[in-house]
Amino acid sequence: MARPAIAVALxxxxxxxxxxxxxxxxxxxxxxxxxxxxxxxLSSRRDIAVAILDxxxxxxxxxxxxxxxxxxxxxxxxxxxxxxxxxxxxxxTSGGVEDEYFTRPYSAESLRWRVEAMCIRSQTVDDGxxxxxxxxxxxxxxxxxxxxxxxxFNPKGGVGKTTLATNLSSALQTRRGQNVMLVDADTVTGHVxxxxxxxxxxTLADSWLDQSEGGPFETIxxxxxxxxxxxxxxSLSSSPLNTEILEPARVADAINNxxxxxxxxxxxxxxxxxxxxRAIFEIADRILVxxxxxxxxxxxxVQLTDYADEAGVRDRLALVINRANSGVxxxxxxxxxxxxxxxxxxxxxxxxxxAANEGRTVIEMFPKERITEDFDVLADRVLGTPSAxxxxxxxxxxxxxxxxxxxx
Numbered sequence: 001m002a003r004p005a006i007a008v009a010l011x012x013x014x015x016x017x018x019x020x021x022x023x024x025x026x027x028x029x030x031x032x033x034x035x036x037x038x039x040x041x042l043s044s045r046r047d048i049a050v051a052i053l054d055x056x057x058x059x060x061x062x063x064x065x066x067x068x069x070x071x072x073x074x075x076x077x078x079x080x081x082x083x084x085x086x087x088x089x090x091x092x093t094s095g096g097v098e099d100e101y102f103t104r105p106y107s108a109e110s111l112r113w114r115v116e117a118m119c120i121r122s123q124t125v126d127d128g129x130x131x132x133x134x135x136x137x138x139x140x141x142x143x144x145x146x147x148x149x150x151x152x153f154n155p156k157g158g159v160g161k162t163t164l165a166t167n168l169s170s171a172l173q174t175r176r177g178q179n180v181m182l183v184d185a186d187t188v189t190g191h192v193x194x195x196x197x198x199x200x201x202x203t204l205a206d207s208w209l210d211q212s213e214g215g216p217f218e219t220i221x222x223x224x225x226x227x228x229x230x231x232x233x234x235s236l237s238s239s240p241l242n243t244e245i246l247e248p249a250r251v252a253d254a255i256n257n258x259x260x261x262x263x264x265x266x267x268x269x270x271x272x273x274x275x276x277x278r279a280i281f282e283i284a285d286r287i288l289v290x291x292x293x294x295x296x297x298x299x300x301x302v303q304l305t306d307y308a309d310e311a312g313v314r315d316r317l318a319l320v321i322n323r324a325n326s327g328v329x330x331x332x333x334x335x336x337x338x339x340x341x342x343x344x345x346x347x348x349x350x351x352x353x354x355a356a357n358e359g360r361t362v363i364e365m366f367p368k369e370r371i372t373e374d375f376d377v378l379a380d381r382v383l384g385t386p387s388a389x390x391x392x393x394x395x396x397x398x399x400x401x402x403x404x405x406x407x408x
Contacts, residue, residue, distance in 0.1 A: 003027050004049035004119055007041060009065050010081060011057055018052065021108035022115065035064040042068060048076055049119045052111070055080035055101070077118055081106070110249035116217065117257040147181070147259040150382070151284040153269040153277065154291060156300035160322040162192055163352055164290045164345070165268035170361035171372075171379040173231040178263040178383075181224060183255060184235040185280060186270040187243045193235050197359015198225045204254065205237040208245045220258045229364055232262075248279035256283045264382070271300075273307060281313050288342065290322045291333065301337045318342040320378065343378035346371055 005028035008019050012033075019029035030045075032038045042048060053065050062080070069076040078099045102114055152165040165182060172178040184192035193201045202225075207218045224232035236251065237243050258265055267284070269277050281287065287308075291301045301319065308314040319341040321330060334341050348362060348371045355365045363372055 007051040055082035170363040252279040
């Protein structure tokens with residue numbers, strides 16, 4: 001099936017490798033160096049799906065390019081390439097709901113995957129009979145409700161990371177009426193699907209390997225498995241041996257593009273500072289840090305705050321104190337780590353074992369247990385809603401989606 005055309009209006013040093021990468025992927029890449037050239041291109045072709053524009057070298061010229069994309073009834077999405085500094089000044093000012101920003105430095109391959117996602121989302125179709133046609137008017141209401149991406153991470157294993165991810169997702173889905181996708185991004189020791197009793201999982205690595213051999217493009221939502229709780233579950237890989245295809249920027253883009261159609265995307269991460277994890281930190285709105293009341297777990301959380309300062313994501317961190325009814329006090333943990341605690345989860349003992357043996361969550365199997373109340377409180381804090389029985393005094397609204405801008 002023929003692929004759409006992409007207009008490339010980048011500086012000469014970037015235009016050539018980007019166009020070459022797009023052509024290798026089967027796109028028609030048309031490079032332009034002046035607004036007149038873009039106007040002529042748009043007049044001669046009706047299959048331009050995306051225009052890649054430089055957002056800072058010559059901003060006046062970029063505005064001319066952008067105006068042409070909206071001229072004569074057109075609604076062609078723009079992918080604006082900018083620096084991190086420029087993005088911090090203009091983030092949230094995109095002129096169209098389908099427009100996106102992409103930051104320098106970047107690889108041509110990672111930019112190409114962003115274009116792939118934009119083409120899918122723009123609802124362009126090609127039945128082989130002629131030019132690409134827009135699939136009807138663009139619905140804008142859903143974009144104001146784009147999912148909050150929550151990463152679950154601690155550089156130390158054994159602190160209840162997967163337990164937190166699965167049960168928070170279940171509480172949001174079954175007890176708070178949210179539409180949740182749970183992503184197992186631990187490509188080394190991940191066992192989300194197994195603990196939830198989901199067999200025959202088609203992973204993201206499976207999908208991308210098939211696509212590399214001529215198979216169809218699939219989004220994360222396409223391959224996600226349904227759990228009886230109602231949430232959708234997807235694993236990046238079923239084995240650490242076939243993860244080479246999981247290029248970090250491409251994975252982050254796939255998760256980012258799964259925001260539409262869900263209220264929350266919860267991502268369970270491996271306990272390491274891998275390139276994949278760092279790419280997901282960049283697109284996460286919040287990073288929940290499960291910590292048990294013991295010295296090794298607390299030291300790991302302190303290490304994370306140091307990393308977060310350097311990476312510029314410190315403001316997204318919040319502690320979730322697991323097995324909170326033993327060991328170090330909450331006040332001591334907050335003071336030592338230098339991070340606010342969002343909620344307390346008491347020790348669940350055999351309840352988690354019994355739930356996992358049934359392929360379910362504690363939330364589903366034991367709705368009246370006090371530990372389920374703890375997850376209810378956490379879900380309410382995530383939603384920015386005061387709970388009837390708060391676990392501790394922490395500021396409400398930390399995860400209020402009205403206050404969290406969608407990241408690109």
